[in-house]
Amino acid sequence: DAGVTQSPTHLIKTRGQHVTLRCSPISGHKSVSWYQQVLGQGPQFIFQYYEKEERGRGNFPDRFSARQFPNYSSELNVNALLLGDSALYLCASSLNPTGPQPQHFGDGTRLSIL
Protein backbone atom coordinates (compact mmCIF):
# COMPACT_ATOMS: atom_id res chain seq x y z
CA ASP A 1 0.00 0.00 0.00
CA ALA A 2 1.15 3.52 -0.75
CA GLY A 3 2.13 5.71 2.15
CA VAL A 4 1.25 9.36 2.57
CA THR A 5 2.04 11.21 -0.64
CA GLN A 6 2.71 14.93 -0.91
CA SER A 7 3.18 17.21 -3.87
CA PRO A 8 5.16 19.01 -4.97
CA THR A 9 8.39 17.84 -3.36
CA HIS A 10 10.09 21.19 -3.77
CA LEU A 11 8.79 24.67 -4.46
CA ILE A 12 10.38 28.08 -4.81
CA LYS A 13 8.23 31.18 -4.38
CA THR A 14 8.79 34.88 -3.81
CA ARG A 15 7.48 37.06 -1.01
CA GLY A 16 3.82 37.99 -1.35
CA GLN A 17 2.88 35.01 -3.51
CA HIS A 18 0.56 32.23 -2.45
CA VAL A 19 1.10 28.49 -2.47
CA THR A 20 -1.02 25.33 -2.40
CA LEU A 21 0.42 22.09 -1.08
CA ARG A 22 -1.31 18.75 -1.54
CA CYS A 23 -1.50 15.56 0.48
CA SER A 24 -3.03 12.13 -0.04
CA PRO A 25 -3.37 10.03 3.11
CA ILE A 26 -2.82 6.33 3.49
CA SER A 27 -5.80 4.40 2.17
CA GLY A 28 -8.35 4.03 4.95
CA HIS A 29 -7.01 6.95 6.98
CA LYS A 30 -9.58 9.66 7.47
CA SER A 31 -7.60 12.19 9.50
CA VAL A 32 -4.98 14.48 7.99
CA SER A 33 -2.70 16.86 9.87
CA TRP A 34 -0.27 19.49 8.63
CA TYR A 35 3.02 20.44 10.28
CA GLN A 36 5.69 23.03 9.57
CA GLN A 37 9.29 22.04 10.26
CA VAL A 38 11.92 24.75 10.19
CA LEU A 39 15.48 23.51 9.78
CA GLY A 40 16.89 22.27 13.07
CA GLN A 41 13.57 22.28 14.91
CA GLY A 42 10.75 19.86 15.61
CA PRO A 43 7.56 19.86 13.53
CA GLN A 44 5.00 22.48 14.58
CA PHE A 45 1.32 21.61 14.34
CA ILE A 46 -0.70 23.73 11.89
CA PHE A 47 -4.06 21.99 11.31
CA GLN A 48 -5.91 18.73 11.69
CA TYR A 49 -8.86 17.74 9.51
CA TYR A 50 -11.25 14.83 9.87
CA GLU A 51 -14.30 14.15 7.74
CA LYS A 52 -13.73 17.48 5.97
CA GLU A 53 -13.97 19.45 9.21
CA GLU A 54 -11.20 21.28 11.04
CA ARG A 55 -10.55 19.49 14.33
CA GLY A 56 -7.53 21.40 15.54
CA ARG A 57 -5.53 24.51 14.76
CA GLY A 58 -2.06 25.50 15.87
CA ASN A 59 -0.67 28.95 16.52
CA PHE A 60 -0.37 30.10 12.91
CA PRO A 61 -1.71 33.29 11.28
CA ASP A 62 -4.84 33.43 9.14
CA ARG A 63 -2.65 33.41 6.05
CA PHE A 64 -2.59 29.66 6.57
CA SER A 65 -5.70 27.71 5.61
CA ALA A 66 -6.53 24.15 4.70
CA ARG A 67 -9.32 21.93 3.58
CA GLN A 68 -10.08 18.24 3.23
CA PHE A 69 -11.90 16.66 0.34
CA PRO A 70 -14.45 13.80 0.29
CA ASN A 71 -11.68 11.36 -0.66
CA TYR A 72 -9.80 12.50 2.51
CA SER A 73 -7.00 14.19 0.57
CA SER A 74 -6.09 17.65 1.76
CA GLU A 75 -4.66 20.98 0.66
CA LEU A 76 -2.70 23.52 2.67
CA ASN A 77 -2.84 27.09 1.38
CA VAL A 78 -0.54 29.88 2.44
CA ASN A 79 -1.15 33.45 1.28
CA ALA A 80 1.10 36.51 1.28
CA LEU A 81 4.24 34.42 1.71
CA LEU A 82 6.98 35.69 4.00
CA LEU A 83 10.63 34.73 4.13
CA GLY A 84 9.93 33.03 7.45
CA ASP A 85 7.53 30.62 5.77
CA SER A 86 10.51 28.80 4.28
CA ALA A 87 10.32 25.32 5.78
CA LEU A 88 9.52 21.67 5.22
CA TYR A 89 5.75 21.19 5.25
CA LEU A 90 4.76 17.75 6.44
CA CYS A 91 1.44 16.02 6.09
CA ALA A 92 0.51 13.16 8.39
CA SER A 93 -2.44 10.81 8.34
CA SER A 94 -4.03 8.63 10.95
CA LEU A 95 -7.11 6.43 11.17
CA ASN A 96 -9.15 8.94 13.15
CA PRO A 97 -8.50 11.86 15.47
CA THR A 98 -9.89 10.36 18.66
CA GLY A 99 -7.46 9.02 21.20
CA PRO A 100 -3.71 8.68 20.74
CA GLN A 101 -2.98 7.70 17.18
CA PRO A 102 0.38 7.11 15.50
CA GLN A 103 0.93 9.72 12.82
CA HIS A 104 2.19 8.51 9.44
CA PHE A 105 4.15 11.24 7.71
CA GLY A 106 4.77 11.94 4.06
CA ASP A 107 8.13 13.01 2.69
CA GLY A 108 7.06 16.65 2.84
CA THR A 109 7.18 19.67 0.55
CA ARG A 110 10.25 21.82 0.90
CA LEU A 111 9.18 25.42 0.39
CA SER A 112 11.76 28.13 -0.22
CA ILE A 113 10.79 31.80 -0.23
CA LEU A 114 13.09 34.23 -2.02
Add this chain to the structure above:
Amino acid sequence: GQQVMQIPQYQHVQEGEDFTTYCNSSTTLSNIQWYKQRPGGHPVFLIQLVKSGEVKKQKRLTFQFGEAKKNSSLHITATQTTDVGTYFCAGSTASKLTFGTGTRLQVTL
Protein backbone atom coordinates in the same frame (compact mmCIF):
# COMPACT_ATOMS: atom_id res chain seq x y z
CA GLY B 1 0.81 26.70 25.78
CA GLN B 2 2.33 23.29 26.19
CA GLN B 3 6.11 23.12 25.80
CA VAL B 4 8.12 19.95 25.37
CA MET B 5 11.88 20.14 25.82
CA GLN B 6 14.49 17.50 25.13
CA ILE B 7 18.06 17.13 26.29
CA PRO B 8 20.67 16.88 25.05
CA GLN B 9 20.25 18.79 21.79
CA TYR B 10 23.05 16.77 20.21
CA GLN B 11 25.11 13.74 21.14
CA HIS B 12 28.00 12.13 19.36
CA VAL B 13 28.88 8.56 20.40
CA GLN B 14 31.17 5.82 19.25
CA GLU B 15 29.45 2.75 17.87
CA GLY B 16 28.70 0.37 20.71
CA GLU B 17 28.19 3.08 23.33
CA ASP B 18 24.82 3.71 24.93
CA PHE B 19 22.65 6.76 24.32
CA THR B 20 19.80 8.38 26.25
CA THR B 21 17.54 11.30 25.42
CA TYR B 22 15.24 12.91 27.97
CA CYS B 23 11.91 14.59 27.31
CA ASN B 24 10.19 17.01 29.69
CA SER B 25 6.77 18.58 29.32
CA SER B 26 5.50 21.75 30.97
CA THR B 27 2.11 20.06 31.44
CA THR B 28 0.86 16.57 32.26
CA LEU B 29 0.60 14.42 29.16
CA SER B 30 -2.19 11.98 28.41
CA ASN B 31 0.29 9.96 26.39
CA ILE B 32 3.62 10.35 24.64
CA GLN B 33 4.89 9.21 21.28
CA TRP B 34 8.45 8.87 20.00
CA TYR B 35 9.57 9.47 16.42
CA LYS B 36 12.87 9.11 14.56
CA GLN B 37 13.81 11.36 11.67
CA ARG B 38 16.78 10.41 9.53
CA PRO B 39 18.73 13.23 7.84
CA GLY B 40 16.68 14.44 4.87
CA GLY B 41 13.76 12.21 5.83
CA HIS B 42 10.44 12.48 7.58
CA PRO B 43 9.50 11.54 11.15
CA VAL B 44 8.78 7.83 11.58
CA PHE B 45 6.66 6.60 14.46
CA LEU B 46 8.52 4.39 16.93
CA ILE B 47 6.25 3.83 19.91
CA GLN B 48 3.48 5.20 22.10
CA LEU B 49 3.30 5.19 25.91
CA VAL B 50 0.04 5.77 27.75
CA LYS B 51 0.28 4.58 31.35
CA SER B 52 2.11 6.26 34.20
CA GLY B 53 5.45 4.53 34.79
CA GLU B 54 5.14 2.48 31.60
CA VAL B 55 8.27 0.87 30.16
CA LYS B 56 8.43 -0.59 26.66
CA LYS B 57 11.28 -2.22 24.78
CA GLN B 58 11.99 -2.59 21.09
CA LYS B 59 15.16 -4.62 20.62
CA ARG B 60 17.95 -2.24 21.74
CA LEU B 61 15.54 0.65 22.47
CA THR B 62 13.92 1.16 25.88
CA PHE B 63 11.21 3.76 26.38
CA GLN B 64 9.94 5.03 29.74
CA PHE B 65 7.03 7.25 30.74
CA GLY B 66 7.41 9.05 34.06
CA GLU B 67 5.19 8.43 37.04
CA ALA B 68 3.85 11.99 36.87
CA LYS B 69 3.35 11.69 33.09
CA LYS B 70 5.40 14.84 32.52
CA ASN B 71 8.62 13.24 31.36
CA SER B 72 9.88 10.39 29.25
CA SER B 73 13.15 8.88 28.10
CA LEU B 74 14.54 6.82 25.26
CA HIS B 75 17.62 4.68 25.87
CA ILE B 76 19.53 2.93 23.10
CA THR B 77 21.90 0.14 24.11
CA ALA B 78 25.03 -0.47 22.04
CA THR B 79 24.38 2.10 19.34
CA GLN B 80 24.89 1.28 15.69
CA THR B 81 25.49 3.58 12.72
CA THR B 82 21.90 2.87 11.64
CA ASP B 83 20.71 4.69 14.77
CA VAL B 84 21.85 8.03 13.35
CA GLY B 85 19.06 10.60 13.21
CA THR B 86 17.03 12.98 15.31
CA TYR B 87 14.77 11.54 17.98
CA PHE B 88 11.63 13.46 18.88
CA CYS B 89 9.19 12.91 21.67
CA ALA B 90 5.68 14.27 21.12
CA GLY B 91 2.86 14.87 23.55
CA SER B 92 -0.45 13.82 22.08
CA THR B 93 -3.89 15.28 22.59
CA ALA B 94 -6.99 14.34 20.65
CA SER B 95 -6.31 16.90 17.98
CA LYS B 96 -2.57 17.44 17.74
CA LEU B 97 0.94 16.41 18.53
CA THR B 98 3.30 18.80 20.28
CA PHE B 99 6.79 17.79 19.29
CA GLY B 100 9.80 18.19 21.50
CA THR B 101 12.92 20.05 20.47
CA GLY B 102 14.63 16.81 19.42
CA THR B 103 17.97 15.15 20.10
CA ARG B 104 20.30 14.63 17.17
CA LEU B 105 22.38 11.47 17.48
CA GLN B 106 25.60 10.98 15.56
CA VAL B 107 27.30 7.58 15.68
CA THR B 108 30.82 6.99 14.40
CA LEU B 109 32.86 3.82 14.04
